[in-house]
Amino acid sequence: MPAVIRISDLKKTYKGNSEEVLKGVDLEIFKGEFFGLLGPNAAGKTTLISIICGLLKFDSGSVDVNGIDISKHYRQINQFIGLIPQEIALYPTLTIRENLEFFGEMHGLSGNTLKNTIDEYISVVQLEHHSRKRIANCSGGIKRRANLIAGLVHDPEIIFLDEPTLGVDAQSMNLIYDYLRKLNGSGKTIIYTTHYMKEAETLCNRVTIIDDGEIIAKGVPAELIADNPGCSDLGQVFIKLTGRELRD
Amino acid sequence: MRHLWAVVKKEFIQVIRDIPGLIILFLMPMVLILAVTGTQENAFNKLYDSKSEILFIDNDHEYLSKTIEKGLKESGYFRVVKEINGKALNINTAQKEIADGNYQVGIVINEGATAYAREKARQRIRKSFISDSITDTLQAGDRGVKTVSVFYDPATRDSYKNAITSSLERLILSVEVKIILGTFFEALPQELNAQLQQPIKNYLLQQLDVMEGVFTEELKTRMGEYLPADFHIDAKPREVKFDMTDDIRKGIKFNDDLEKDNLINIDENYAQGQNAEIKPTLVQNNVPAFALFAMFFIVIPLAGSMLTERNEGTYNRIRTLPVRYITILWGKIVVYASICLIQLVLMIITGMYLLPLIYGMPALELSGNYGALICAAFSSAFAAIGFGLLVGTFASTQSQAGIFGSFMVLILAILGGIFLPVYMMPEPLQVASIISPVRWGIDSFLDIFVREAGFSIIGTNLIRMNVFFVLSLVIALLTFIRRK
Numbered sequence: 113m114p115a116v117i118r119i120s121d122l123k124k125t126y127k128g129n130s131e132e133v134l135k136g137v138d139l140e141i142f143k144g145e146f147f148g149l150l151g152p153n154a155a156g157k158t159t160l161i162s163i164i165c166g167l168l169k170f171d172s173g174s175v176d177v178n179g180i181d182i183s184k185h186y187r188q189i190n191q192f193i194g195l196i197p198q199e200i201a202l203y204p205t206l207t208i209r210e211n212l213e214f215f216g217e218m219h220g221l222s223g224n225t226l227k228n229t230i231d232e233y234i235s236v237v238q239l240e241h242h243s244r245k246r247i248a249n250c251s252g253g254i255k256r257r258a259n260l261i262a263g264l265v266h267d268p269e270i271i272f273l274d275e276p277t278l279g280v281d282a283q284s285m286n287l288i289y290d291y292l293r294k295l296n297g298s299g300k301t302i303i304y305t306t307h308y309m310k311e312a313e314t315l316c317n318r319v320t321i322i323d324d325g326e327i328i329a330k331g332v333p334a335e336l337i338a339d340n341p342g343c344s345d346l347g348q349v350f351i352k353l354t355g356r357e358l359r360d
Numbered sequence: 361m362r363h364l365w366a367v368v369k370k371e372f373i374q375v376i377r378d379i380p381g382l383i384i385l386f387l388m389p390m391v392l393i394l395a396v397t398g399t400q401e402n403a404f405n406k407l408y409d410s411k412s413e414i415l416f417i418d419n420d421h422e423y424l425s426k427t428i429e430k431g432l433k434e435s436g437y438f439r440v441v442k443e444i445n446g447k448a449l450n451i452n453t454a455q456k457e458i459a460d461g462n463y464q465v466g467i468v469i470n471e472g473a474t475a476y477a478r479e480k481a482r483q484r485i486r487k488s489f490i491s492d493s494i495t496d497t498l499q500a501g502d503r504g505v506k507t508v509s510v511f512y513d514p515a516t517r518d519s520y521k522n523a524i525t526s527s528l529e530r531l532i533l534s535v536e537v538k539i540i541l542g543t544f545f546e547a548l549p550q551e552l553n554a555q556l557q558q559p560i561k562n563y564l565l566q567q568l569d570v571m572e573g574v575f576t577e578e579l580k581t582r583m584g585e586y587l588p589a590d591f592h593i594d595a596k597p598r599e600v601k602f603d604m605t606d607d608i609r610k611g612i613k614f615n616d617d618l619e620k621d622n623l624i625n626i627d628e629n630y631a632q633g634q635n636a637e638i639k640p641t642l643v644q645n646n647v648p649a650f651a652l653f654a655m656f657f658i659v660i661p662l663a664g665s666m667l668t669e670r671n672e673g674t675y676n677r678i679r680t681l682p683v684r685y686i687t688i689l690w691g692k693i694v695v696y697a698s699i700c701l702i703q704l705v706l707m708i709i710t711g712m713y714l715l716p717l718i719y720g721m722p723a724l725e726l727s728g729n730y731g732a733l734i735c736a737a738f739s740s741a742f743a744a745i746g747f748g749l750l751v752g753t754f755a756s757t758q759s760q761a762g763i764f765g766s767f768m769v770l771i772l773a774i775l776g777g778i779f780l781p782v783y784m785m786p787e788p789l790q791v792a793s794i795i796s797p798v799r800w801g802i803d804s805f806l807d808i809f810v811r812e813a814g815f816s817i818i819g820t821n822l823i824r825m826n827v828f829f830v831l832s833l834v835i836a837l838l839t840f841i842r843r844k
Contacts, residue, residue: 162676165680166679167679167680190680190681190682191682193680194680195677195680197673197676197677199672199673200672200673201672201674201677202674203370203668203674204668204672205377206370206374210370214366214369215677215681217362217366218363218678218681218683219681219682220362220682246377262677
């Protein structure tokens with residue numbers, strides 16, 4: 113399987129902060145993978161995703177997405193990546209449909225194609241009755257579902273999801289899981305960050321645990337569990353590897 | 361273009377759904393201009409009511425100056441000031457006092473004003489009797505003598521100026537009438553005698569002619585053969601005519617100059633000189649001033665829109681879109697520029713119709729230079745947007761943008777001359793006001809409204825505003841790139 117994301121010796125330090133946030137990360141993510149990026153708070157997950165998406169510059173190393181060196185041509189990856197950030201990245205005074213129309217149009221969709229695409233996504237996440245509601249007036253679960261499809265409306269090949277189920281109820285969570293599995297089944301590569309280890313264990317083909325800017329473990333969840341005696345699930349593995357100390 | 365349209369549409373929807381924001385943007389400036397302009401008018405009226413002191417310089421010391429001084433004193437509305445700190449006023453000290461804002465008006469009755477008026481009246485009356493035979497004894501330099509000069513503070517309200525002028529005109533009219541009547545009755549016997557002499561002489565000659573004929577006939581009859589042979593007289597008796605009415609009527613003529621030209625002219629000036637500063641009316645000053653004030657207040661929604669995107673995640677999503685950030689900014693610029701233009705139109709309508717209707721003020725008149733007006737409107741809108749982009753770029757939170765933005769708008773507005781015209785400010789503030797984009801905008805509009813100026817005059821301010829906009833845009837873009 114070809115690697116769609118190839119990261120080599122990636123280092124990043126924020127201005128005004130002497131400590132490296134990423135300390136030479138090496139990583140490959142393959143096409144069609146459901147890849148879990150796990151780690152405690154401030155481990156460097158969001159920084160890593162931001163760099164892969166072209167939102168942040170890095171100090172050294174290399175990052176290729178679909179064979180494109182993003183340090184030089186980061187704009188070229190925008191058409192085939194989809195970012196679903198942790199925050200509700202939607203305009204609160206616009207309705208769900210208007211938000212989707214805006215992001216769809218910005219990706220070059222128009223006319224019936226745009227309308228049909230939006231209808232389809234709205235239907236998949238069961239927002240038909242809420243599509244004319246302004247985001248500000250929607251519940252948390254509805255916002256999460258709308259936030260999800262806003263990053264998918266242009267049908268990207270590589271999807272980055274940063275804690276997409278944060279604060280949603282079990283029903284919405286299940287719907288999101290089902291939909292993500294379906295997307296992954298259709299060949300999309302998904303890079304998924306979460307603090308729910310059970311979620312990662314259930315959804316991801318492969319996971320990487322990053323802590324303090326370094327990758328400390330990677331592999332198939334079942335293998336990681338097996339490789340760590342005394343651990344019966346990914347959550348225990350995670351605690352074993354990252355420790356019980358609280359992070360900022 | 362499709363991307364730009366999508367951003368414009370999105371921004372437009374966001375703006376029109378923010379009803380309180382729209383009320384603030386459109387209604388607030390209108391309420392503000394109505395309230396402030398009304399207050400200013402009342403305050404100014406009160407100010408003038410309480411400071412009705414007039415500097416009076418009498419260089420004439422004759423009938424005209426004494427009548428005007430007496431009339432002003434007896435009117436009860438003015439206090440005539442002829443000396444300050446024990447020193448008699450002259451034209452220079454009076455002008456300085458007025459230019460410094462200590463007094464609003466000064467009246468100078470120039471030397472020889474009464475004599476000039478009398479001589480002019482005398483000539484006028486003589487011309488009226490015998491129009492062709494009169495020789496003008498007034499020297500060329502005497503014509504158009506500034507008999508009465510009035511100096512105003514540039515900030516003097518029109519209503520106050522009108523009150524002064526009409527009081528002076530009434531006093532001067534009474535002086536003129538008295539001078540003309542006095543001169544008329546003085547000249548009447550002499551002029552009538554002069555004019556009646558000719559018809560009487562003609563009559564007597566006629567009578568002599570007739571008498572000559574009658575005498576010849578009688579002589580012939582009586583002398584008969586005693587007359588010499590070569591005696592010849594061809595004179596014949598004629599009908600006697602004794603009607604001088606037409607001749608007198610033709611002789612005594614009144615010409616229209618009496619009504620067309622004043623004996624005493626009022627020369628009005630501003631104490632700072634003719635080219636010192638623009639002297640707008642309250643409406644001319646306040647309409648662009650509050651339009652600019654309102655325009656610059658878009659800093660709050662514009663910066664708010666940028667900060668909402670930046671702090672709530674949409675910023676990152678936008679940055680993964682296959683469009684340049686400048687497209688996103690242009691979408692905002694188009695929508696907010698439209699808002700600014702609507703604000704300006706509403707303020708102009710207020711100046712043209714509401715202020716005259718409510719306060720009876722003179723209506724704002726647009727000069728014919730619509731090209732300059734449109735350019736000034738767009739440039740002002742861009743300057744306001746530039747300011748919004750800067751605040752939106754550098755502020756960290758919405759409350760920071762709101763407080764800092766409002767505070768800065770207020771400072772720029774004060775320096776720009778919104779609450780007090782720039783020419784009434786102390787010198788240091790006048791200098792500081794040069795860096796205010798609000799002033800660039802206000803000055804452009806004042807030049808257009810008051811001086812009917814074109815691009816040659818407002819060009820510098822237009823360039824300043826557009827350069828400010830472009831710099832702000834570049835800074836916003838560079839900061840966006842740097843944030844990576």
